[in-house]
Amino acid sequence: MYVDQTTLDYLDRAETLYDDLVGVIADDGTEYTYGEFAERVHRLSNALTELGVEEGDRVALLSPNTHYFLETIYATNQLGVVNVPMNYRLTPEDYEYILNDADATAVIADYELAERVEEVRDEVPTEHFVGYEADGIEGDWLDYETLLDDASAERPDRPDIAEGDDATVNYTSGTTGDPKGVVRTHRTEHWHALVLSHHMEIQEDDTYLWTLPMFHCNGWGHVYAITGTGGTHVCQREFDAAGTLERIRTYDVSYMCGAPTVLNRLIDYYESNDVGATTGDRDLRITTAGSAPPRATIRTIEDAFGWRLIQIYGLTETAPIITTSNSPRRLADGDPTTIKTKQGHAALNTEIRVVDEDGRDVPRDDETVGEIVVRGNQVMDRYLNKPDITHEAFNDRASGFFHTGDLATMDENGMIAIQDRKKDIIISGGENISSIDVEDTLFDHPDIAKAAVIPVPSDEWGETPKALVVQKDDAALTEDDVVAFARENMATYKAPTSVEFVESLPETATGKVQKYQLRQEYWEDEERMVGQG
Structure with missing residues (x-):
């Protein structure tokens, strides 16, 4: 039997099975059951419809880690509207570029960030400007909560959304130049969350702390994965080590993510302060990505903090998990710290190769360097408005594989270890x-x-x-x-x-x-x- 796979499967499951359980804890401590969360999502969908936002339109989103962000992702998707999460560290000129490139119909922005959009308001095609706490924003912005209060709480009539329809456009982080709009469909996001849920061992009793920016690949897929499994989202607007450790103890956090910068800041704070407990009553696991942390960092996180560290690897284009070091059977074969400095083996239903200049697989000797290429259901559909770059990305060395631009070795067990970016x-x-x-x-x-x-x-x-x-x-x-x-x-x-x-x-x-x-x-x-x- 064939059934379209969409991002709404995750919202619908939470609303049906976990409606009376706390699903989201806002930065200020306000708690929402999944039933209450879904109602707010429906109100926002209906409000956007009243504004004239239509299926196929794009709505840009500029926010730190808030419950508003989670609501907006689902509210747009159930209308067949494409959301465009934007990096909150960019300049007004960057937002001008993105809003024009995406042809965004509306912007929903946080009160602390909206002024950067306001600066370029006259230079973009956007018609509707909605702000969280709009009273604190200079300019003519509609207030988010007022729109919700005035809208119906009934689930809106949904268009016929196919799994191949665009769901989100995530812009690359710009480590190699101008950002590119990565178009991800409902299918790629659905598979992304499924693969993530398995390899990160996400369960319905997990309490997940948001230190990872939600805008990045839709929070590495946790926007969907945590919701669909019935876990609890704990929002932290902005990362600070003291606040993170406090929330871990207060909410008995069992799972979180942290870029290498987050790990370093936590360690610095730990070494400089009388921290006390680093966990609640439950064990805590933390996922990190990007360049593998140094061995010294891994030892501190696991030995001093008592957390289990999982290394993953991916890109915005692969959303992002395509490999993971979370392989207990492989860990038993060698020093765990050494193996966790590698990016790991291919995720489920993902084909990873390391190829030379002619597209041939390099030897699995853990020494010969080649480029990582990948194919899988979680890989992007295309770059927005860039057909030539898209074609090159999928056909440079190995036709039909996405070319990551990362150079790596592969060992006899199929585990990759990134050596560098091609340009680095x-x-x-x-x-x-x-x-x-x-x-x-x-x-x-x-x-x-x-x-x-x-x-x-x-x-x-x-x-x-x-x-x-x-x-x-x-x-x-x-x-x-x-x-x-x-x-x-x-x-x-x-x-x-x-x-x-x-x-x-x-x-x-x-x-x-x-x-x-x-x-x-x-x-x-x-x-x-x-x-x-």
Whole structure:
């Protein structure tokens, strides 16, 4: 029997089975049962219809981690309207670009963020501007709660939504240039949540703490997965370590996600304060993604905090889980810390390959580097308004596979370990240097809080590694200290040849260092952003 798979399956299951159970806890502690949550979703859908928003339109969303965000995702989807979650760390110019690229009919924005949209209001095609707590927004904005109060609580008549219909457009985080609109259908989002639920072991009694930005790939799929399984969403508007630990104890949190930046901030707070308990009554597991955390970070999270860390890997285009280190049978075969520095094996119903320039699989020797390519039901449909880039993304080396742009090795067990972005491999005097290897070594220095390694021009070597380092408070490192530490702990040719101490590193909301920004400063006088070694 064939049944269309849509994102609404998750809302409908929660409303039917868990209507009397607390499903969402707002940042201020207000609790909503899933029945109450669904009613608010229906009110928003009806309000949008009254404004004239129609099936196929796009509604942009700009919000921190709030119950409003969760409501808006479902309210748009059940109307056949496409939601466009936007990164809340962008500039007004970025929002102008996105709103025009997406041709957004409406914007729903948080009171702390709306002014950035207001600045470009006259430059975008958007007709309706809705604000959470609109009284605090300069300009002509409709108030979110007033719209809900005036709207019907009955579930609206839904159009015939097919699984191949667009559900959401998530813009890339911009680590390699201008963001691209990643179009995800109801089918890709549905599969995304199913795969996530299995590998992250999500159960109906889970209490999930939102420290991961909801806008990012719809919160890595947890917007749907937690709802459909009947778990409880605990919202935290903005991450701060003290608030996170307090919520963990107060709500007996059993599951959360944290980008590497979140892990580092939690550890810094833990080491500087008398924290007390790091869990409630239940065990806690935490998922991280992006570059694998350094071994020292993994040890602290698991040994000192007592949390179980799960590493996953993916991109906005793959929404994002396509591999996971959560493989107990493999963990039994080796050192758990070492294995968790890898991105892991392919997720269910996902085909992962690591291929060379000619599209051939590299040897499974954990040494030969190739590009990760993937196909699966959770992979995006297309880039919005970019057919040529879409075609290239699916056909560059291996036809029919999405090309991630990440370079990795694969071991005999099929576990991948990312070595670098294609653009971040440093080729110095003919030797390939993985910036991740260098960064991992630097993270082991007790006085280094963060580090990014980039290639810079070199007359002798073409390009050479440079480290940009954020010191821990009260540290007094010198360039010689850092270089000497690196040379003592890794192959000397990989060690940075120069070091710059900085206050912070440019990062996306998901903790990825925007290396292209760092590189630009050093390559602006060069014809190409690659060395000719």
